[in-house]
Amino acid sequence: MGPTKGDLQLLRGHNRGLIVDLLRHRGPMSRTKLSHLSGLAPSGLTRMVRDLLAEGLIQEQGKCCSHGGRRAVLLGFNPSYASTVGIKVERTRIRAARVDLAGKILDRVDVPLPDAPSPDGVFERIGETVEDLRRGRVLGVGVGISGLVDSSRGIDLYSPILAWRHVEVTGPLSRLLGIPAWVENDVNALTLAERLYGAGRPFRHFVCLTVGEGIGAGVVLQGELYHGAFGGAGELGHITMDPQGPLCRCGARGCLEVYASDGYLETQAHRLDFTDIACMAKAARNGCELARTTFAEMGRSLGQGAKNVVNLLNPEALVLGGERMEDADLFLPEFEHEVRRNAFPEEARDLTILSAELGADGFLIGAAALATESFFQLPLEAA
Amino acid sequence: MGPTKGDLQLLRGHNRGLIVDLLRHRGPMSRTKLSHLSGLAPSGLTRMVRDLLAEGLIQEQGKCCSHGGRRAVLLGFNPSYASTVGIKVERTRIRAARVDLAGKILDRVDVPLPDAPSPDGVFERIGETVEDLRRGRVLGVGVGISGLVDSSRGIDLYSPILAWRHVEVTGPLSRLLGIPAWVENDVNALTLAERLYGAGRPFRHFVCLTVGEGIGAGVVLQGELYHGAFGGAGELGHITMDPQGPLCRCGARGCLEVYASDGYLETQAHRLDFTDIACMAKAARNGCELARTTFAEMGRSLGQGAKNVVNLLNPEALVLGGERMEDADLFLPEFEHEVRRNAFPEEARDLTILSAELGADGFLIGAAALATESFFQLPLEAA
DNA sequence: CCGCTTTCTTCGCACTGTGAAGAAAGCGGG
DNA sequence: CCCGCTTTCTTCACAGTGCGAAGAAAGCGG
Structure with a gap:
C-alpha cells in the first residue's frame, strides 16, 4: 500500500x-x-x-x-495538475465550464435544455457536455441547481424550475461519467466560489446574499459552507418582515421577498408607468424622485432582513451578489445604513459589506470547486 | 516523550x-x-x-x-477519573459546582458578591470557591457570565450586570488557580450542557432558547457551539418584529424582547390589575380569557422570531429553557403553532420542539463542561 | 578562502497504524 | 468430556511517518 x-x-x-x-x-x-x-x-x-x-x-x-x-x-x-467541471442547470439550458485547481475557467460550453426535462434527459446532456470538456485529468463534476438540495446525500429535494422532487443526482451522474459527482444549491455554489477565490477569501464567517428574481443566501461558518439539517439553511427570502404584510407566493404574509426582489421592482415599475426595471433604474439615475425611493425602499427592506442575519450569526462580512447588483448604486446606501442602524453595536462595528467578485461565473467556478475541495479534503483519520 | x-x-x-x-x-x-x-x-x-x-x-x-x-x-x-468546576457569576452571588466527567454534580457552593464588584474581587472569590471544592484531580474551571463574551480569547467583552468591559478572565483566573480556565456566555454554557447531557444530545444542529428576563439563544451547529465572529451570535432577542413597534431598551423599535419576555408579561399584568406574573398565570389557568391571551400573544411573538431562526439555520430542533418555562403550558401551544405555520414546509417538517432537561443546574454543568470538553478535545494534528 | 547564516537533507529512532496468525473463551453436539 | 465452531482478543513483524541531531549545500561578506 x-x-x-x-x-x-x-x-x-x-x-x-x-x-x-x-x-x-x-x-x-x-x-x-x-x-x-x-x-x-x-x-x-x-x-x-x-x-x-x-x-x-x-x-x-x-x-x-x-x-x-x-x-x-x-x-x-x-x-x-488536474481540473474539475462545474455545471449550472437552469430552466432552459446547461452552462458548463472546466476549471483548474486554482479556480480559473479553462473552457466553457452552453447547451439548451427542452421544456420540463426529465432527470435522465438532463443527466444525458450533462454527460455529453462533460465528455466535450474532458481534457487531461478531470477529478470530478459539480452541479449547481436552484432549490432545496441535500448535498451530503447528493439528492435534489425540490427544484421549482425543473419540477423535480427527491431526484438522486450524484449517484446516476457518477455512474454515467465514471468520475465523482457532487450537487449543491446554486447559491451555495456561488458562495463557495466567493469563499475560495472571491470576496469571501479573508473571512471565516460570512453570508453571501443574492438579489435578483428571488433572494438567496449562502452561509459560511467556521470557513465552511453551512447547510443546516438537510440543506435548507439560508432561507432569508422568507423571513417575516411584517406579519400583516401582503401575501407571498410561499403562502405566508410579509416575507422579505415581497419587499426586495425583481418582482417588487417590476410591480412598482408598472405602477409608476415604466416599461421595466431597467427603465426605472435609468430614471432614478436621472433624478426621478419616485424611482429613487422605490430602489431605496428595497434597500431598506433588504437591510432589515440582513440585520436579523447579522444579529443571529454575527458574521464578519456580507457579500452581495445576484443580477440586481447591476443597480447596486441605487439601493446599497440605504441597505448599509439600515444594517448598521441599531444593530447591536458590538456586532455591527466590524461588519464588512462588499460586492461579489466573480459575477455569474461564480456559479460554475463554485460548482467545480465542490469536486476540487472534496479531492483535497483532509481525511479525518490517518488512513 | x-x-x-x-x-x-x-x-x-x-x-x-x-x-x-x-x-x-x-x-x-x-x-x-x-x-x-x-x-x-x-x-x-x-x-x-x-x-x-x-x-x-x-x-x-x-x-x-x-x-x-x-x-x-x-x-x-x-x-x-477527574472532575471540573463550573461557575456562574450572577449579579449578587457566585454559584459553583464540581462536576464529574459525565456531567454529574458532585458538590456545590454558593457565595454572595458585593455590589458592583471589581474583576479582581470576583476572581478572588472564585479562587476561594474553587479551593473549597477542590478534591481529587480537577482538570479546570469554566465560568459562565451573561453578556458578550469572547470565549476563544477568554475575555468578557461586555457584561451589563457587572458593568465590565473588556475584562480578561481566563488569564488571571488560570494564573490564580494553577489550572486552566475558560469563560463563556451563560446561555452558551447552558446550551453546551443540554447538548452534551440534556435535550440536545440527539442533535447535530439545534438552537437553545431561554425565555425569562430577556431572550437568549445558544446555537449548536455541526455538533459544536457556534460563536460567530466574536462571540455575538444568537442575539434573537433583538431581531426586528415590527419596524414601527415600540422602542426597545436597545434603542431599536419592535424588537422581539419587547413582545416576549418577563418585561412584557409584567407590563401586561399591571395593565390587567394582577400583582405579578405568577398571579396572572394562575388566573390564566383558572380560565381568565384576558390573562390567557396575554401568554398566547407572547407565545405567538416568540414563535415568529423562532421561525426566522428556523428559516435561516434549518436546525433539527429547538430546545426551550429559562425561568419562564414554568408557564410553558400557557404559551407553548401558540409558539409551536406559529413556528410551524407557513414555515417552508421542508424545513419545519422535521423540526423537533422540546424543553430543556437540566434546569438551572445546566448553567453550572455547562460551565464545567467547557473545561471537560477542552481536555478531551481531539488534537487537530498528530502530536 | 574562511567563517557565518540560512536552508535543506540524511540518518536513526519512536510511535502507531496494519494484516496475519494464533491464543482465549464460550456454545453445543456426539 | 472432548471436539469443532464461533467470536473475541492478543501477539508479532512490518510499514509509514513523525521527531531530533547532525551534517551537507548554498549564499554573503570580509
Missing part, C-alpha cells in the same frame, strides 16, 4: 493535506516557512515534498531573495 | 481521542465494537486500550452476553 508515485491517488494523512492546503491557499513558500506554519519538523517535510513533487501536485518555482544565507527554494501548488 | 503511564497528560493523537470519545458518548462497548465504529484494526485497539486502562481513564465493566463465542469484555469510560 505504498504510494504508487505519479498515480492519481487520494491524499493520505493529515499533514500531507495540510501542506498541500498551505501551498494552495497561502501562495508559494519555502520548505522552512512550511515547517513553521505547519509545525512539522523540516526533516519530515523534505520527505513529503519529495513525494508531492514526484506526483506533480506541487512544483519548485525558483528561488527567494536571500536572507543572509542559502536562498530558499519556493514551492508552489500546481493548478494544472 | 513516551507516555509516562498513570500521569495526567493530554491525550495524544487522533485515534486515541476518538476511542475515548466513543466510550464517553456511546456508552460501554467491547473492543470489537470499538474497532468497527472507529475503523481501526483490532490489533491497534488492544495496545491503546491497555494504555488507557493503565491510566485509569477507562475501565473494564464486566462481560456482555454471548453471541455464540467468547464473551466480549465491556469497556467503559471512567467518569471519576
